[in-house]
Amino acid sequence: MSTNPFKTTLLISILSIAIALTLIWGTAQTAPNLIRYSTLSNAPYIKVESINVTSNGVYIRLALINNGSLVFKPTGGWVEIVDTGQVVNVTVINGTVIAKPPLTPQWVSLASVGVKGIVSGVLNGSGAYIAFFDVVPIHVINTIGIADVSYADCVLNVTLSVDTVVPVVIGPIINMSLFTVSTPGYYVFETIGIVNTTVYAPAGSHNVTLTIQVSPVLGRYTYVYSCNYLSGFSKYTLWLPIGVTYMYPTGNVTSYTLLTKTFVVGGGS
Amino acid sequence: MRVEALLQFALAIAYVVLWVFMPAWSISGANYSISLMPWGYVVRFFSETHVIPPPTVYAVWLFAIGAGLLPLVWRRSRYSLYLATLFSVLSLSMLMDTILFQQRYLQFHGYTIAPTPNGYIYVSLPAKPTLGLPTYILLALTILSIFNVITRARWLGTRVIEDPIVAVERVLKVLHIEYSRVEGGVKVGGIKIIRRDDSLLLVNDHRIDEVDLGTAITEAVKVGLKQPVSVGVVDYGED
Numbered sequence: 001m002s003t004n005p006f007k008t009t010l011l012i013s014i015l016s017i018a019i020a021l022t023l024i025w026g027t028a029q030t031a032p033n034l035i036r037y038s039t040l041s042n043a044p045y046i047k048v049e050s051i052n053v054t055s056n057g058v059y060i061r062l063a064l065i066n067n068g069s070l071v072f073k074p075t076g077g078w079v080e081i082v083d084t085g086q087v088v089n090v091t092v093i094n095g096t097v098i099a100k101p102p103l104t105p106q107w108v109s110l111a112s113v114g115v116k117g118i119v120s121g122v123l124n125g126s127g128a129y130i131a132f133f134d135v136v137p138i139h140v141i142n143t144i145g146i147a148d149v150s151y152a153d154c155v156l157n158v159t160l161s162v163d164t165v166v167p168v169v170i171g172p173i174i175n176m177s178l179f180t181v182s183t184p185g186y187y188v189f190e191t192i193g194i195v196n197t198t199v200y201a202p203a204g205s206h207n208v209t210l211t212i213q214v215s216p217v218l219g220r221y222t223y224v225y226s227c228n229y230l231s232g233f234s235k236y237t238l239w240l241p242i243g244v245t246y247m248y249p250t251g252n253v254t255s256y257t258l259l260t261k262t263f264v265v266g267g268g269s
Numbered sequence: 270m271r272v273e274a275l276l277q278f279a280l281a282i283a284y285v286v287l288w289v290f291m292p293a294w295s296i297s298g299a300n301y302s303i304s305l306m307p308w309g310y311v312v313r314f315f316s317e318t319h320v321i322p323p324p325t326v327y328a329v330w331l332f333a334i335g336a337g338l339l340p341l342v343w344r345r346s347r348y349s350l351y352l353a354t355l356f357s358v359l360s361l362s363m364l365m366d367t368i369l370f371q372q373r374y375l376q377f378h379g380y381t382i383a384p385t386p387n388g389y390i391y392v393s394l395p396a397k398p399t400l401g402l403p404t405y406i407l408l409a410l411t412i413l414s415i416f417n418v419i420t421r422a423r424w425l426g427t428r429v430i431e432d433p434i435v436a437v438e439r440v441l442k443v444l445h446i447e448y449s450r451v452e453g454g455v456k457v458g459g460i461k462i463i464r465r466d467d468s469l470l471l472v473n474d475h476r477i478d479e480v481d482l483g484t485a486i487t488e489a490v491k492v493g494l495k496q497p498v499s500v501g502v503v504d505y506g507e508d
Contacts, residue, residue: 005346013355016335020328020359024366027323031374034321038314040392045385069316116388123392124315125299132388 042068044123046097048115048134053107054141055163055204060115062090062097062132072123072130079117083110090119108166109249112137140165142246146261147207149238151178151188151214154227158210158240160259162201169245170208171198174256176242181235181262188230189214192221229265237262271505273413273422274340277353280410281337285330288403293329294368296377298396303375305367305401310375323370325363332360333407336414340422347505350418357411364407421505433482434464440486446493458492 049063060081064074079099080087086101097119116133148159156178160170173195178188191214201208214224229236240259245252285307292304292311304311307330309322336356343349381392416424434454441448441457449456454463454470461472462485469485471478480488 005348009346009348009352012352016332016356016359020332020363023325023328023363027325027366027370030324031370034323035374036319036321038317038319040315040381040383040390043383043385043390045387045390047387123300123390127393129391129393130385130388131391132385134387 040070042070044068044070044072044130046117046119046130046132048132048136051113051115051136051138052141053103053138053165055103055165057103058101058107060099060101062099062117062119064095064097064119070124072121072128074119074121076121077117077119077129079115082114082116084113090117103165105249107138108140110138142166142168142244144168144170144244144257144259146238146240146259149236149261149263151236152228154214154224156189156210156212156214156238158212158238158261160199160201160208160210161205162208163205164201164203164246166249167200167202167247169198169200169247170210170242172196172243173210173212174241174243175239177239178236179239180230180233181237182233186230186233187223187225188236189222189224189226191223234265235262236265270341270344271422272425273417273420274344277410277413277417277422278337278341280406280413281333281357284333284403284406284410287406288330288401291401291403293364293401293403293407294371294399295401296371296396296398298379298394300392301377301381301394301396303371303377303396305371310371312375314381321375323367325367325370328363329360329367332356332363333410336360336410340417344505347418347421350414350422350505354411354414354418357407357414361407361411364404432464433469433485434462436482437462437486437489441489441493444490444493446490447496448489448493455489457489458495460488460492462489 044064044066047063047065049061051061052059060079062079064072066072074092074095074097076092077090077097078087079090079101081101084101084104084106086104088099088101090097090099099117112135114133114135117131119130119132121128121130142164144164145161146158147161150157162168162170173191175192176195177190179185180188195212197210197212199208199210215222238261240261241256242259243254243256245254288307292306294305296303300315302313305326307326309320309326312319312321333356336353339353339356340349377394377396379393379395381394383390383392437455438448441455446457451461451463453465454461459474463470463472468479469482471480471485471488
């Protein structure tokens with residue numbers, strides 16, 4: 001026996017405990033340098049793409065922008081329009097996120113609105129929420145079109161389908177004409193100048209009828225070639241350049257638009 | 270070499286080898302996970318992977334190997350078993366300290382928030398902490414090393430010996446008495462002990478006696494102790 005085993009054990013014990021304690025202390029000292037902070041980069045986000053104000057309601061389209069490799073699938077959420085105070089849930093249709101608050105009178109007097117909200121979904125299999133706030137200009141969509149045309153005994157009836165956010169006054173008509181679709185074409189009638197026929201339509205979706213007595217009474221330069229459809233022609237086009245006055249709360253706005261309609265007269269010989 | 274000590278070594282090796290393939294401690298979730306491997310914490314965050322090596326993690330497996338190897342290398346004294354137990358306990362406490370490192374510096378609350386051009390994104394990342402299989406093996410190693418200290422690595426008990434000659438040899442070996450094998454038995458000094466069927470024969474210079482196992486061992490030891498004293502090693506025999 002050269003060495004005392006007890007002494008050896010005691011020595012190694014103290015040594016190993018000292019090593020252990022030094023390591024614990026050293027680890028705590030170096031910890032701030034060892035750890036590393038990571039955050040999501042190029043995370044997907046939601047942008048308000050467009051706001052369309054129509055007579056059926058307001059359509060707010062939210063665009064999902066995926067910059068990186070992370071895939072976000074929207075499942076739901078809500079939107080608040082700061083200027084009107086409306087809060088609505090969004091609907092997800094084929095990956096497109098749409099919010100549809102009802103049309104209120106405030107909408108027609110706004111140029112842009114602040115939209116904030118949260119879209120919930122799944123990011124790479126983990127539940128996630130995207131919060132956003134955007135100020136977006138409003139597109140007011142008013143549509144006026146010709147639904148039906150009839151002409152008989154020098155009386156032109158034009159049925160207009162009016163789909164507007166605000167009440168409108170339709171008229172006057174400037175330089176309208178009805179002609180055959182053929183080669184060569186023939187005029188049925190033609191007016192040069194203003195026809196002061198107007199019709200009023202309230203906000204929303206409506207059909208209104210313009211009835212015009214087409215005769216030289218309308219003005220000096222009115223050329224009526226026939227008081228009925230021409231025989232031998234069944235296809236006609238109506239050109240109807242017309243003024244439309246939108247009655248916004250902030251004031252009336254008049255714009256001119258060209259309405260056309262090509263139609264076939266049933267049973268025309 | 271005691272089987273008990275070999276078992277302790279086997280557990281230590283199993284622990285370290287298994288740890289290479291599965292984490293001793295982990296917090297796992299869909300897009301975030303922390304795994305404690307022998308080379309440090311492997312942190313996975315979406316597509317990123319980082320290795321954070323706290324120094325204590327190396328002590329965990331070094332101490333564990335020490336706890337397994339020491340009783341094989343140093344067999345003279347029972348203090349070897351004591352030291353091995355200390356090593357296994359130190360290995361365990363180093364593991365605990367490494368887990369505490371995670372709780373202190375790599376703590377995770379189950380979500381992440383990142384800014385976006387017009388807001389922010391909140392991602393919920395639920396994670397479940399689990400103690401891995403290697404840790405249970407380390408616990409078993411610690412318990413076994415303590416048990417080996419208490420029993421001096423002799424808890425497997427005396428083996429049943431069918432051959433009486435093997436029993437005689439075993440005693441002679443332990444006492445470091447020189448003997449030689451002869452046909453059907455052993456030869457110690459001037460006597461031979463030979464097995465014949467179910468009985469033992471003690472062959473002297475002058476006579477042949479039929480003896481029982483006890484007498485045979487006594488006689489062999491008696492003759493053997495007349496040999497020059499040799500210094501031998503008895504596993505964990507000394508204080």
